[in-house]
Amino acid sequence: NAGVTQTPKFQVLKTGQSMTLQCAQDMNHNSMYWYRQDPGMGLRLIYYSASEGTTDKGEVPNGYNVSRLNKREFSLRLESAAPSQTSVYFCASSGRDRSETQYFGPGTRLLVL
């Protein structure tokens, strides 16, 4: 039982390049989330998916797209990376109820030059 896994662990991009961050969970959770963490800012929600086939914007969605490929997988795509997207990206998953614990992946460190 791996929990929430993320790939890659670390990535360097040049401005304008694209990439996809992958996330998978094996806990049969309905809900999945993408957050970004910046120094002094805590974690902020980028996009979330309440169930397979649905996605919604969070607090900071600009410059990102997501795909809920199936119940297990939720990917985050940067179409044209910008230095402002340098951050640590965390994927999380949880059950359907709001009181349920969110489980986090180990994170992807992204540097955009």
Add this chain to the structure above:
Amino acid sequence: AQSVTQPDIHITVSEGASLELRCNYSYGATPYLFWYVQSPGQGLQLLLKYFSGDTLVQGIKGFEAEFKRSQSSFNLRKPSVHWSDAAEYFCAVGGSQGNLIFGKGTKLSVKP
């Protein structure tokens, strides 16, 4: 709007001393409240959560937190800090979208 405030950016305590990390929230209804810990270069691990019932919540690693509705607070405590507790601590409130709204975090350093 929902929000979480952690007033202390950085706290240093001596090993064996007691610890209290402050958290204030803003939420219209009954909040779901969480404390997570993040060690350097790691993901977030849940310490404890509150969603109903007893206002004093016990968590892992000897941590506890008390929900005080009148003060809109959910402070985290530990009676005796260990060097391995050095990490960053995040308070969060459950949002209406099922997401978590995080405070900016408190970094804990432990002096030997």
